[in-house]
Amino acid sequence: MQFQLTDELIEKVEILIEDQNDKELKTLLNEYHYADIAEILDDLDNEDAVYVIKLLDSETTSDILMELDEDIREKILENLSTKEIAEEVEELDTDDAADMIAELPEARQAEVISYIEDHGHRDEIQELLTYDEDTAGGLMAKELVKVYETWTVAGCLRRIRGQAKDVTRVHSVYVVDKQDKLIGRLSLKDLIISKSDMKIADIAKDNVDWVNVNDDVEDVAKVMSKYDLEAIPVVDNNQILLGRITIDDIVDVLKEEADKDYQLAAGITQDVEADDSVWELTKARLPWLVLGLFGGLGSVFIMKGFEEVMETVPSLFFYTPLIAAMAGNVGVQSSAIIVQGIANDNVKGSLASRLIKEIGLSLINGFALAILVILFGLLINQDTTESFAIAISMMSVIVVAALVGTFVPIILDKRGIDPAIATGPFITTSNDILGIYLFFVLSGLIIGF
Amino acid sequence: MQFQLTDELIEKVEILIEDQNDKELKTLLNEYHYADIAEILDDLDNEDAVYVIKLLDSETTSDILMELDEDIREKILENLSTKEIAEEVEELDTDDAADMIAELPEARQAEVISYIEDHGHRDEIQELLTYDEDTAGGLMAKELVKVYETWTVAGCLRRIRGQAKDVTRVHSVYVVDKQDKLIGRLSLKDLIISKSDMKIADIAKDNVDWVNVNDDVEDVAKVMSKYDLEAIPVVDNNQILLGRITIDDIVDVLKEEADKDYQLAAGITQDVEADDSVWELTKARLPWLVLGLFGGLGSVFIMKGFEEVMETVPSLFFYTPLIAAMAGNVGVQSSAIIVQGIANDNVKGSLASRLIKEIGLSLINGFALAILVILFGLLINQDTTESFAIAISMMSVIVVAALVGTFVPIILDKRGIDPAIATGPFITTSNDILGIYLFFVLSGLIIGF
Incomplete structure (x- = not known):
């Protein structure tokens, strides 16, 4: 087919x-x-x-x-x-x-x-x-089937025949009072299976869901998918019926949102497609790369500050890409989980309990990885103190990176900024710099330089 | 509300x-x-x-x-x-x-x-x-309204009153022949606005969309959102009507898919939520971190191989986190665009033209970033040859990283592997190692060591 x-x-x-x-x-x-x-x-x-x-x-x-x-x-x-x-x-x-x-x-x-x-x-x-x-107003259509509560089923069916010609798909028939205020809904099925002399007011369901014309489309999408609605009426501040939104438009909204979040996480600032022009793609990609570059130049500065260590413990410098990668990966993981949780409204509990959980989680991951680093140190005959210093510093970097990844999106969200912006290059870059700095300071404390 | x-x-x-x-x-x-x-x-x-x-x-x-x-x-x-x-x-x-x-x-x-x-x-x-x-079979419901082509509109409405009680929402009435083969569809609206003595066969639309019971749910989602369908009938290999899938289930599928791709890109292997147990979260996160660690240890090896350069050009080592970050970021950007393009079926044209485009794009980005690196070198009074070596090597690393990011997902997709797995840690890690190796080799050629 x-x-x-x-x-x-x-x-x-x-x-x-x-x-x-x-x-x-x-x-x-x-x-x-x-x-x-x-x-x-x-x-x-x-x-x-x-x-x-x-x-x-x-x-x-x-x-x-x-x-x-x-x-x-x-x-x-x-x-x-x-x-x-x-x-x-x-x-x-x-x-x-x-x-x-x-x-x-x-x-x-x-x-x-x-x-x-x-x-x-x-x-x-x-x-x-x-x-x-x-907003809901920007997404809605004016086409809908509207009946007055005082009509009978038979009169209603007769008039619907007229209205419905303009409406591609009738999901619900909306019931209004004489001021055009939304007061209920009916399905075509309800009409078909009801006796023809019944009043609309008697068969209408009064628990009708609706959204305000100024509601954000993302909120409309949440309401419709939570309550499994296929259409939702849109009203103004006086509850006057203005239009309706159908689920196919919401499917498009959800897809666009998902694509946008995915691109943000990947460090792409604009909605672009593989087949867009080189210029469009450059505009979307270069900004985050420049941010990443500045982050990298920041690391250059930090490492220059530890230049004298090169003679005594050169191996620390070999580990910097590893430290940066771990800090970045852990930060992206933490932030992605929080960003998704915020989007789906399932981030619950106090900040303190989240803090304890995230520290516990990153200690477990960090410990497992630290053991691997020590084993690798044995394998390449690295000085044991150095190996331990590297492993312990890395563990601390992982804990800090996880906390940054968790709390930056939460703070952004509390301030009304889209937390999705915090995943990807933003977290990677800040964690790179912070991680490398911490790594040298902590290693210095352990090895003694 | x-x-x-x-x-x-x-x-x-x-x-x-x-x-x-x-x-x-x-x-x-x-x-x-x-x-x-x-x-x-x-x-x-x-x-x-x-x-x-x-x-x-x-x-x-x-x-x-x-x-x-x-x-x-x-x-x-x-x-x-x-x-x-x-x-x-x-x-x-x-x-x-x-x-x-x-x-x-x-x-x-x-x-x-x-x-x-x-x-x-x-x-x-x-x-x-x-x-x-x-599969479609796993998603479909058996509840649907089915009528035979030989019925009249009046007879049909009478029988629908019986069937429809079990069906929460009637999207379409499916028309079958006497072997229960799907041959058309009707909307309730069509029934209501037709004369009661007409035959179903006369008013049924025969261009009915359907999916096979063994079709993949992602394909079902694509068909339904492309054709803006709110329900689709499911048939077996003999075109016998078995059930129907409604759009609310597809909304859930789309959300799950988007969440999964987002998590894969962030290096999370299982479907987890912020409120899952520490153990669940560790299982989902540790595997990619271990991969990242091995990548980092690979970089240690490579840099150890260039240990003697430390005395002559120490600054190269300060730039390794920057190189790794740029290789990773560029790779993730390229792969994200391709993965999305593959998912939305809009990656067109030959591999050769994509190759040329990607090289052009990364040369532009790389060139802009290289200039920044050279300016930074001037700012910190870095040796000019060194600055040029670093800038040019970085540019080459960016081109290679973009190509890896573009072609790995394409190759995975051609082999029937979900290309989404290639975004995130996988690309970051492989590009880190490749990038650092290239960086030292190319800088060596330019500076001469």
């Missing part, structure tokens, strides 16, 4: 475009789902993609456009007239329509909006454009 | 349990959603949690149990009799029921199953238990 994008298919499409064989091209593409056609267009060059978009009906092309990579969509929209874009927008649900318009240069936005013929649709899109994209 | 777990609430519950004030405790808890009660129980001690579970109706407690942390659920189930567990299982949908039973010790599984009174439910659960948990 699954669609598989092949080089043959791309080639076939390219040849049909070159031959301007519109009829066969249409027949070929109409076999595919719009999401599949979007994959095909992602692989065509820009001119060909525009050709296909202009060829197909706007009912299909609007969906294709929304599935495309953002950069490719941008390029295609540049090649469409304002009127053509307005036609695409007419076909889209309000949430997608608003997203597409928001991506246009400001000058074109107003022009496209003025071309939308359906004035109801236009007003709804304009309302959606006023919300911040990271 | 949002539930906020407070210390006061926990305390209140604990006091009511201590006083055995069952009536008030029930009244209090009945105000909350089962997912909220699960959060409360996660915070109670085990004995109290069991008390609450035994107090409430199994209709609610079965849902609460499914929302609990796995370890806490396990402990509570240990304290319930086989018969009590069977009662919980009766209330659950087949997919959750099978998951709960699968978590029990093998000896108890058969006993619990034998206590299930509804034999249809029992047989369905037993069927689900035969599927691998990472």
Whole structure:
């Protein structure tokens, strides 16, 4: 069943475009789902993609456009007239329509909006454009099925037939009072299995979940996934029903969040993809590398300060990459666990108990690793005092690194900063410097220099 | 609207349990959603949690149990009799029921199953238990609404009233032929807006998406999120309809996948949470740390080999943590981008073009960083040849590190190994060793030792 994008298919499409064989091209593409056609267009060059978009009906092309990579969509929209874009927008649900318009240069936005013929649709899109994209308002669609509590089941079904035509998927029917305040919900199933003369007020469920239009999208995602909701109504501060958010949008939010956190942990500051330009990728990668470089130069300074030790205990210098690596790895592990815990709301208990746990944990890990270092020392006939000094200093570095990795994200989070920023290069770099400094100071105390 | 777990609430519950004030405790808890009660129980001690579970109706407690942390659920189930567990299982949908039973010790599984009174439910659960948990079969539920193509809309609605009582949410009505082969789908909306004497075959959509019962859950997640599906039917090799998967289960799969990849990148080998035991956390963290340690010991060996350089160019040794850090950071960045690209199917083009791009990208980054190193050298009055040697070697190390970071995941993926394993400690460690070795060899060539 699954669609598989092949080089043959791309080639076939390219040849049909070159031959301007519109009829066969249409027949070929109409076999595919719009999401599949979007994959095909992602692989065509820009001119060909525009050709296909202009060829197909706007009912299909609007969906294709929304599935495309953002950069490719941008390029295609540049090649469409304002009127053509307005036609695409007419076909889209309000949430997608608003997203597409928001991506246009400001000058074109107003022009496209003025071309939308359906004035109801236009007003709804304009309302959606006023919300911040990271809030429930920025994610919601205006399409929903709404019934008044005073209606009967039969009257309700009759009117739903009208409303539902505009709604791709009816998850819930929302029940409002005469001020349009959300007071309950119903499923289509409830309607179908109820007697037709019953009042909506009698069969509606009043424990309806909702989010405020200004709630953060991440909070919306948490609520929806916690309560296993497939759609959630959005209300304003007066509880007036404004729109609804569906789970497919939340799936996209969750994926973007996960990708962003993963990239932050890997030291990439912007949302980039493997196929972005070298320049985009450099902008995303260089900042953290520069931070890492400064950290490394910091280590150079510290080690210069211990230069005279080189003659007496040269082997300490051989161990510095090991110390830096351990400090970095332990710090990243600790911070990753805490960052995930914060995201999933399962970091419980007092700071003191967490402190004791983290020290215990890192002592166990540190001890196991220290034994390996001492064994390695025996193997290469290293001076025993030196081996012990290295092992004990490393153990201390591991404990400190774990504490830094644990508490930096907690402190950031308490101050309202995204703790995910603390994983990766930030922790690695600060732990590198701190670790190497501690290593030399402690070794000095033990060996005596 | 949002539930906020407070210390006061926990305390209140604990006091009511201590006083055995069952009536008030029930009244209090009945105000909350089962997912909220699960959060409360996660915070109670085990004995109290069991008390609450035994107090409430199994209709609610079965849902609460499914929302609990796995370890806490396990402990509570240990304290319930086989018969009590069977009662919980009766209330659950087949997919959750099978998951709960699968978590029990093998000896108890058969006993619990034998206590299930509804034999249809029992047989369905037993069927689900035969599927691998990472396949569509392991994720699907047997509850669905199925109609035959020969029925009329009116007859269909009548029968759906019967079937739908067992199905929490009806996403789609699946249309089958008389051999129970899946041939189409309908939405409830389609049924409601169609004339009652029409034949199902006439209004059914035949472009129904489906997955095979043996498909990998990650592939199911990809299909559902690509086509924005809220439910997908599952069929066997003969296209016989076996069950359906809903998007809420996919949301959980996506979250688990993201958490796992994030942890792998941070050098954590098992699914752990901040609140797991020290022993669990050690098991998850120590393996990668040991790998990192061996890497570090490898660097010790390499640097020992260049010991005589210490007298002539001591500063090289001060730069080793910097070199290791840059090699590690660049490698992690490159691998993270590729791993994400592979996961999202957007790594396109030939290996050769990727090679050229990655070299270009790392040359730009490396060059910028090299200039900073040379400036730093001027600042601390370092010998110019040394500064140049360090800068140029570092640049080469960065290029090599980027190539390793890019191609190791690609090669792993081609061999069917999860490329996510290559981000994090694996790349960091191998790049550390390789980087330091290259650094000394290249600096030696430039300075001449």
